[in-house]
Each structure stands twice: as structure tokens, then as C-alpha cells.
Amino acid sequence: MTQGRRVLVTGGASGLGAALVEAFAARGDRVVSTDLAGADLKLDVTSDDDWERARDWVEEQWGGLDVLVNNAGIAAGGRIDVAGFDEWQRGIEINLYGVVRGCRTFVPMMKRQEGGHIVNTASMAGLVHPPAMAPYTAAKAGVVAMSESLHFELSPWRIKVQAVCPSYFRTNLASSFSGADPVPAVMIGRLVDKSPLGAEDIAAEVIAGMETDDPLILTDEVGRVAYRDKHADPDTYRKQQHGYGAKIRALTDSAETPNHTSQETDR
Template sequence: MTRPTGTARRVLVTGGASGLGAALVRALAARGDRVIATDLAEHAPDTLPEGVGYLRLDVTRDEDWATALDRVEHTWGGLDVLVNNAGVAAGGRIDVLTVEDWRWITEINLFGVVRGCRTFTPLFKRQGSGHIVNTASAAGLVHPPVMSSYNAVKAAVVALSETLTHELGPYGITTSVVCPTFFRTNLASSLSGRDPEVEAFAARLINRSKLTADDIAAEVLKGVDRGRPVILTDRAGRLALRTKRLMRPLYDRTMRRMAEGVRRRVERDQKNTTEKQS
């Protein structure tokens, strides 16, 4: 759905109080779009741009989604873009993460997106227009070791988004999935702590990135404006996907080296902990 010049879109962004969500809210508001940011806090954060609405929304609660739909219909009479951005991070080895860890991340990162799509698709169908933007990750396309739960739910978001691209296209509804690599954000703070050695490694990758949430948001809006079904926001993600598709042996060797590096790091940390305790 190409954005007409000078036309303000009506946009709802989940997870809009921090990280990529907040960056998207700022970028959308700066160009004149009408925006409602949603997040878990009861009250709007002071950092929201002037004129941006706020609504508390827990993406795991159907009642909150119904309230969001009601708010959009009463405030604007419709919606142009739904951004399913809310999510949490998780890293961990398959034999360390529990089934409850899997349920936690699936409920937020996958079913939170599913609930958003289910809530607003009937409205978009009635309008004959709308754009769904689902935030996944490069981890939904390439699958590094010790991130099984995160990879799995992000891959599911990619699959859901591709399905909706075809399913909803006849109704005038477009769908995009956003697949960034690591960028500097507070997402590392949501790591559950179940596998601290691995999570410390993931946090270092996030914090060392030269990309910011604002950098990613700018690329997302370009992709949305052009109606791209898959939005790869950075060179690292594009290179990783190209390597997987065209140079699979190199891709596999890289992933095995990464897994071996994590194994050595975990064993070293465990040895150091044992020595300190003795």
C-alpha cells in the first residue's frame, strides 16, 4: 500500500513505549501520521511525542485487544496500519529452557501477533484496505544455535505474515514482516535469566551493534511505504540470508563455529564459577 504524498495514516503500534516500537512511533509522528502507541504501563511515558495517543495493551489479553479496536473505531473511525511490534527476547540451550519458557515467549511473540491480526482483520476487510506490519527478526529466516525458542517463534511470525500476504491480498490488505538483526535496544532487559551464560552472549551482541532503533525504524517505514512483504532492515541480515540460500555449506560451517564458541564460553564460565566456589 503506497502512501499518498501528504496523506496522514492512522497507525497503532504495540510495544510503543520503548525500543523499536518507540522509534517507530517517533518516526511516524514526525512525518505527520496519527499514532496510538500501546504498551504495558498504565500511563503514557513522558517520552512519547506530542499528539501521540496512548493505550495500555497487554498483547496476551483478548480483552485488551477488544479495547484497542474500540478505541481506534471511536477515535478515527478506522485504521490504516497495524504494527504488531511488542515482543521479548530469549536465548538458551534446548536442554536448559523449560516448557514454561517456551510457553512464555510463544504467548507474547507469536500469539500476541496472532491476536492483533485476528482483531483488526475484520475491520480491514470492511474498509477494503489496511496494512499489517509484524515485527519478526532475522532469526526468523536464519537460525543460529542456542536460540531455539526465539528462532522458532520468529520463524512462525514470518510464516504467518507470508500466509496473510496471500490470504488477505484479495481484500485490499497488505502484510509486511520486519526482520532486523541485532541493534542497540533495551530488548536484552527482557531476557528471562534461565540460561545466563548464553543470554550474556546475546546481550553483548545487542549492545555492541552499531545500529540503533531509529536506524531500523527508518528502514521499516521505507519498506512499509513501498509495500514490501519482507523488510530486511540491514546489510548483515541480507548477507546472512543470501549466504544461507546460495552458499549453504558456508552458512552451516559458520553456525557450527558459533555453536562451538558458545560451548567453550559456557564451559569456561562454569569452570571459573566452580573455582571461585572452591
């Protein structure tokens, strides 16, 4: 296993990002953590200027980059007639275009090096698409699709690209949800709270998955089963998702408060 890689992680101050920083450092890599605050470098993934400063730092301090982890993201979601267009724009700007900016910033450097590794944090929501989550699933599906395209596009330069698709795990992601629709926030919060997995478990699976040539890193059994069943048993998958849609309709018709919504969702 190659030691001492030069690694940059976005969204590295908390959650999965912080766990990844620790996991890379534990294996002997040199890691720079970036985030809006509380990290080694300040990096707003929506800012071209911040990305340029991060690239300049890498060039000055390390002379190159071996691993780019585009991990920064926010929770998003909402019914199509409830979530505002501004919510769609913010989610896509951070969750999708933030990844695009990271790749565009560091791919030229990696091409000059004739090698590199890009890991893009997507989500199981990029592969399995539940109702009332379209602003999130659309962005994360975009990350999955882009990562697969780049996996093949950049392979002649010996640059590997992978998308990480965890299902729900215990993290602070739900706290970043600030949308107008309470339904997805409640759904996300309940699923996160019930998960037996923490960020450190997902980070360990990411490190292991980077040793494979699969464009997808599926980090947990729940996600692997959901992805497999969507393709192996599409009738059951559709029935399940229609059921979630019906539950959302019932909640809408009952005009429940968010607290009542939590009780209904848990049934």
C-alpha cells in the first residue's frame, strides 16, 4: 500500500470529512483539511477564488496532489411544490458544482503528474431515489454520473475517480438542512438517529474501497442491499417508493406539524 500520499479533503472540519482526515493521517498520509471554518485551510467550495488559493497552497507546500476528496455537502430535499428554487440552486451549487469545481481545479495538476486519485462523496440517494428528496437526489445522482464519466475519461492519465455512496449514518448532516419543507428533515433525522454506523465506519470503508477499481464505493450493507434490490427486484422497489409517496400524501392532507410528522414517519 502506497504511503505518504498528499491528500486534500473538503468539508473536513466535521462529520465524514473529519473522519476521513483522521483515517488518511492514521495510514501515514499527509492531509490538509479544508472547510468554511475550523480546518487547516478555509475553502468555500462554491468559490473559484478559494479553489485557486487551495491549489496554490498545494503547489507551494507539496508540489502536487495525490488524492482529492470532494466531500463537502449539505442536506437538501423537499416536495416539488414546497421547496423553493433557491433551495434547488443552493443544493446543486454546493453538492454538485462544488465537486465539479474541485475536479476542474486539480485535474490539470494530476494530468501533469501522470497520476492521481479523486474521491467524490455522493450518497445512496444518488442511486436510489426516494420521494420528497428530489433536490438532493438530483445533485447526488449528478455526482455519481460525473464520477463514472471521469473514471473512464481520466484513466489514460492514470487518474482514478470514484464516487462514495453511503446510506444513512450518524453525522451532523441533518443539521445543515434549512429548507421550507419539514418532511425530508424529519425523515433524514430519524434515519440518521437509527443508524448503527458512525462516520468513522464509513471512512474506513472509503479507505478500503479506494484500493479497488470500482467507480462506486458502497460503504454499508443497507446501501448495498438497496442498490441491488432496485435492479434485481424492481417491482418491490417501486412498490416501496410508492408507499413512501402515499405516506407523504397522508401527511400533507392531515396538515400535521413537524412534531406530528416525526411520529407518523416512524410508524
